[in-house]
Amino acid sequence: MRVLRISHSAAVADWRGRERGLRALGMTVTLLSARRWHAGGAETQLTAGADEHAVPVDTWGRHPALFVYDPRPLWRALAEEYDVIDVHEEPFALATAEVLLLRWLRRNKAPVVLYTAQNILKRYPPPFRWLERYALRHASGISACNAAAARIAEGKGFAGRARVIPLGVDLDRYTPRPSAPPTDEPVTVGFLGRLVPEKGLHVLLDAATHDPRLRLRIAGAGPLAEQLGADAAARGLGERVELLGPLDPESVPDFYTGLDVLAVPSLPSPGWTEQFGRVAVEAMASGVPVVSSDAGALPEVVGGAGLVVPAGDAAALASALVEAATARAPELRAAGLTRAAECSWDAVAGAYADLYDSITRRGARPAPGGGARAPRALEIAVVAYGAPDLLRRALEPVRDLPVTVVDNSSLPEIAALCGELGVRYLDPGRNGGFAAGVNVALGDRMVAGADMLLLNPDAVISADAIAALHAGLAADAGLASVAPAQTDERGRPARVAWPFPTPLNAWLEAAGLGRRQRGARYVIGSVLLLRAEALDQVGGFDERFFLYAEETDWAYRAHLLGWRHALVDEVRAVHAGAATSTDPRRREAHFFASQERFYRKHFGPVGWQAARAAIWLGAMVRSIALRGDRRAAARRRAATFRRGPIRVEAGLGAASVI
Structure with a gap:
């Protein structure tokens, strides 16, 4: 490469x-x-x-x-x-x-x-x-x-x-010194960095006043360089503070190995906080325990391998410095070396x-001569909400495959059904919507590196059809997702492939020119097979989409990263459609609110307002031209987009369906 x-x-x-x-x-x-x-x-x-x-x-x-x-x-x-x-x-x-x-x-x-x-x-x-x-x-x-x-x-x-x-961190450059048994002798505390107020130097000086065993060695340059000596003297620290000035890079490893503990007492502000704390990792690699404040990323870097105290708490800092250099020194040295290895350049x-x-899709490329490099693993995730009879019908054809049911309804009947059929059951403890349920399954995979089939509980597909769908995905390394052709329970075909929503496409749809919509397409998520490499690059679903458009958003993000989506027309599935929902008005509100979220996320406020105007105008025209239930639906849509779909959804209160 x-x-x-x-x-x-x-x-x-x-x-x-x-x-x-x-x-x-x-x-x-x-x-x-x-x-x-x-x-x-x-x-x-x-x-x-x-x-x-x-x-x-x-x-x-x-x-x-x-x-x-x-x-x-x-x-x-x-x-x-x-x-x-x-x-x-x-x-x-x-x-x-x-x-x-x-x-x-x-x-x-x-x-x-x-x-x-x-x-x-x-x-x-x-x-x-x-x-x-x-x-x-x-x-x-x-x-x-x-x-x-x-x-x-x-x-x-x-x-x-x-x-x-x-x-x-360079583990050849920063190496630990032979450790000595901790004692109650004076504790040498080091600081290395910019001498500026946000680095918490005055907190460190105050900490030294709390325990006479603390001796400070401060290295670095900055606006506080000339002031620190006077500030130390004013606190009565006298010879317990040594100001070294800026260090030559070659002398930094020796600086660390001359310490009993390193202090990183940074203070966050509205405009700045610690972004990593490289000195902490260098000290750990040198076998020196680290005590930091909880500013910014420091708990992420130091936590578990050092001690973390509240920013600005001088008494807590003093106590932790002594503890790290004495009673807990062996433990923290070992943990620090492990953490430093995780940050090695290798x-x-x-x-x-x-x-x-x-x-670069290297893991997704087919082998020379066509076909996949190796058989691709597959697992199935079903996000359920009630309706155990429907769920049984979806699970029975696939029960011999790796299947996880994420039960957003937390029903004992669903858990019992999964136990009967021998499929894994996960209860997230809340109804966070379809996207959140998918992310639960993605975060607790049964098969590492497997492609993931998302199967609605009101959809049915056979194991043989899944195998054919999987073959269609494996045949084209550029595909992030594939879906089968679908029919409803009466055998009527349903549309599966759609152009991505854009403000231009919204105007074409409003003008009755939906067939003129152009651009990349995606496939709907009722039966949707996702490539493992695409999941790795794109990540999980956006949980701000409670219901609807979550797969559209994921597919669009994959599209922006160069992936494609396809319908495998020779494979068939049956999808009842909204069969787990009991409130069509609430479902409609979620649908329109998800449209607004999609437009705002990907096209900004201006793009959303352009699409909103198109959808509202189209609904108004249809509310005049149509009759009966279709006129009523058009009027509801116009009213929803005039007020704002997310606002309408918020007025419904807590969500109750997925």
Whole structure:
């Protein structure tokens, strides 16, 4: 695999372990990085060996989000063919927009991976808001160094599942010293980082006043450098505080091994919080226990391998520092070494390789000569809500296959039926809707890496038909989902393949030109087979869709990531349709509300208002032209879209059907 990585932070030699790890996995990696960058309080110049294939690039600007690269080296690099272009910059950054523009001008079709660490939900001013939206909508993959940043990227428009991949640490550079038995002698507490108020330095000084055993060694540069000595003296700490200034990179490992415990007492603010805390992992790799505050991603990084205290609580910090350096030192050293191994550059490179494989569909490609590389595993998920007789009819033909029933109604009758038929029963304890039920099944898979058949409890398909459907999916590596042709219980055919909803298609439908709708299509979810590789890249269903359009949303996100969907017309299933529902008006309200959510999510407020106007106008025309029940239905639709479907749904109170 050929990978082009673009990262200003790779100017720091310690932070190029990802590229070394990828090359060790057999990849060809070309790296473009800032020629010079200000990192960790010091100016850094890119120096790399010939085997690193690192190209230094001049930059204009110093802020990580407000700089651009000299476009000429990027232009030359983008003339080459790559399997993946990995831009290790934030989606809203000017450098990201620059790379995407040059890629478009070069007509380079390689999929793009972006990086994010931003774990505070921010609404940026134009043009950064627009640049971020464009970048997220055109990315094939996202790596995030913390879970909150991953969820924010998904919420802001990334179509797939953002991967949480930690920042790496060099386990050859940071190694533990021989451990000594803990004593009650003075405890050497270290701090390494920017000397700024948000890093909690004054909390650390206050903590030292609570216990005379604490001795502080503070390393770094920043606005508080000149003030800290006076502040320590004012607290009566005297010689118990040592200010080391900025450290040469070569001396950092020795700094860690000279400590009994590292403190990371950061203080969150409305505009900033810790995005990872690399110093914590470096200290763990050095065999040093870590105590951090609960700011931002620190509990995610430190929790379980170190001690976490409330941000700003000096007394709790003092107590934890002593505990970590004495009574719990052996335990925390061992846990820290395990955590550091999870963040090793080899582990990080492996996670990136998995991400690259996912977006390049390497696991989905058929073997040479046609057919699948190996028989594909399959499991079935049924999201049920009451109606045990219908459910029995759906389950009996498939009971010999791996089947999970997620019972949103929590009925003993459903549990008993599953026990009788020998299928797995899961009770989520709530009715979160169809999407939430599917996610329960996806989060507790019976067969790792299996394709997933979603089967409505009011649908029936035979085991032989499922096998034929599965063969149709396996035959085309570009398919994310397939569905069979369907009939109702009277044998009347039902429409299965539909064009994606768009504002333009809404106007065509309103004008009676529905057959003129163009563009990609999806297949409905009553009997829907999902490819495992697509699930891996796209992720689960959006639980904001309580009922209806959840499969449309998933399919559209897959479409944005380059997948297709197809009807396997030679396979048949029977679908009763809404047979588990007892309230058609409520069902209709959920349907229209899900339409609004879809338009708002994928086309923004303007797109939603355009579609809303079309649907309302079409309903008004039909309310005049039609008669009887059809006129009444058109009037209800017009009234719903005039008021707003989500508002109408909210007026119904708690949901009672799936």
